[in-house]
Amino acid sequence: MGTAxxxxxxxxxxxxxxAAAFQLFLERGYEQTTVDDIxxxxxxxxxxxxxxxxxxxxxxxxxxxxxxxxxxRFLAASADSDDPVxxxxxxxRLVMRMYSENPTFSVQRYRLTRxxxxxxxxxxxxxxxxxxxxxxxxxxxxxxRRDGTLRANVVAAAVVAAHNHALRHWLRSGGEGDPxxxxxRALEFVRATWSPDAASEAPAEETExxxxxxxKRSTPMWRVVREVExxxxxx
Amino acid sequence: MGTAxxxxxxxxxxxxxxAAAFQLFLERGYEQTTVDDIxxxxxxxxxxxxxxxxxxxxxxxxxxxxxxxxxxRFLAASADSDDPVxxxxxxxRLVMRMYSENPTFSVQRYRLTRxxxxxxxxxxxxxxxxxxxxxxxxxxxxxxRRDGTLRANVVAAAVVAAHNHALRHWLRSGGEGDPxxxxxRALEFVRATWSPDAASEAPAEETExxxxxxxKRSTPMWRVVREVExxxxxx
DNA sequence: AAAGATATGGCACTGAGTGCCATCAAATAA
DNA sequence: TTATTTGATGGCACTCAGTGCCATATCTTT
Numbered sequence: 001m002g003t004a005x006x007x008x009x010x011x012x013x014x015x016x017x018x019a020a021a022f023q024l025f026l027e028r029g030y031e032q033t034t035v036d037d038i039x040x041x042x043x044x045x046x047x048x049x050x051x052x053x054x055x056x057x058x059x060x061x062x063x064x065x066x067x068x069x070x071x072x073r074f075l076a077a078s079a080d081s082d083d084p085v086x087x088x089x090x091x092x093r094l095v096m097r098m099y100s101e102n103p104t105f106s107v108q109r110y111r112l113t114r115x116x117x118x119x120x121x122x123x124x125x126x127x128x129x130x131x132x133x134x135x136x137x138x139x140x141x142x143x144x145r146r147d148g149t150l151r152a153n154v155v156a157a158a159v160v161a162a163h164n165h166a167l168r169h170w171l172r173s174g175g176e177g178d179p180x181x182x183x184x185r186a187l188e189f190v191r192a193t194w195s196p197d198a199a200s201e202a203p204a205e206e207t208e209x210x211x212x213x214x215x216k217r218s219t220p221m222w223r224v225v226r227e228v229e230x231x232x233x234x235x
Numbered sequence: 236m237g238t239a240x241x242x243x244x245x246x247x248x249x250x251x252x253x254a255a256a257f258q259l260f261l262e263r264g265y266e267q268t269t270v271d272d273i274x275x276x277x278x279x280x281x282x283x284x285x286x287x288x289x290x291x292x293x294x295x296x297x298x299x300x301x302x303x304x305x306x307x308r309f310l311a312a313s314a315d316s317d318d319p320v321x322x323x324x325x326x327x328r329l330v331m332r333m334y335s336e337n338p339t340f341s342v343q344r345y346r347l348t349r350x351x352x353x354x355x356x357x358x359x360x361x362x363x364x365x366x367x368x369x370x371x372x373x374x375x376x377x378x379x380r381r382d383g384t385l386r387a388n389v390v391a392a393a394v395v396a397a398h399n400h401a402l403r404h405w406l407r408s409g410g411e412g413d414p415x416x417x418x419x420r421a422l423e424f425v426r427a428t429w430s431p432d433a434a435s436e437a438p439a440e441e442t443e444x445x446x447x448x449x450x451k452r453s454t455p456m457w458r459v460v461r462e463v464e465x466x467x468x469x470x
Numbered sequence: 471a472a473a474g475a476t477a478t479g480g481c482a483c484t485g486a487g488t489g490c491c492a493t494c495a496a497a498t499a500a
Numbered sequence: 501t502t503a504t505t506t507g508a509t510g511g512c513a514c515t516c517a518g519t520g521c522c523a524t525a526t527c528t529t530t
Binding site: 471472473474475476477478479480481482483484485486487488489490491492493494495496497498499500 | 501502503504505506507508509510511512513514515516517518519520521522523524525526527528529530
């Protein structure tokens, strides 16, 4: 039982590099810290740094590769009966969960990325990979649908935007409050826009009104929707 | 009349650097071309390159600064009576217009960015600035609205995603077809999702088929839309 | 023509990232 | 136990992007 069940025994050097890097980044700033400084503090060879991190920027985001893999697996494990929009919203929650597991670390990193342009750019590339993963999933789910790829791209972008809205708000607050609740609220906004329904709790078998719509065939669909919605009172 | 009315007499060196850079990028590839190669071909000093372009990547996107400034001005010139969503859609069209003004250049650049990871990342930072510009505008327009900033972020992301969907499709096709029409279609998808109305043009007085829909009041709107669309035959 | 402002070139320097090889440790074969 | 292989690490030299500094050229102003 000495060795952990997961393969978490390996990253001794990796962890010490991350620790040394963040200590220096917070002390003197990212750009004022060289890779040589990091490896000296960590007591390892310079060459080893680039074995564990392809670039200096990668050491700032050590957990995203894992999270991206988790998201990919999560989406691959979804059933056809799942609502695609709900599914990608849940996938986005994985990212928020990763951030909220280490609040202080996340907040420190957030401050770094706000100040350093290069890190902001790097973060964009990370976000882009999440968005692409969600978009790929939606594309396959909506392969038969008209404008499926357009819809997939737009919904993926919206989900990411909503998630980041909640995430950044939480990070700006210094890690106070309930990040899950915030992301739920933001994602619900997106889900309600595109997801069929999700019916919340089933209204059960009450007597229902019947709606009759009469329109010209050429009337654009959005107008029908709008009229019905407003006549029903924004339900 | 010798000097042009615009300040377009200056960029003699800038243009020659762009020309030399792209010639080499297309010949041997981006990463196989050093800045020294570029300045040698252009016949200028190495130091001058970095005066005109902060980094090697910037020479690949020489027109975005101008376009971003145009977009900012365009949004600043909007009236309170404008529909915010329509406005940001129109702003996005400025970007497509810039691309479509130099089809061959845009397509060549697109191929480069597909192959070189560093350029893809750089492009993300450019796209982010457009998205931020749109988001800032929407935020001020919706400052009083409930969840105004969330909505602003999501709509800005959706507009950018729809625009890029059309743009990339056009670029992948090698610059064939009508890029404006494609972006119109994609942006209309977004506008119809969020913008109140815009009323298009009045459908005029032809005889039209009439569609009758009968449904329960609780039936979700998406289901109505879906049924009607499919019954109308994907028109 | 003199003086100043601006654009350009040259040069040396820092620092990220890579390729190559030597070395060391642990696992494995004999 | 000893030899061998394998993988992880360190050291070194190299390329190249990007910067600071200064000299020089070109253009403008007076």
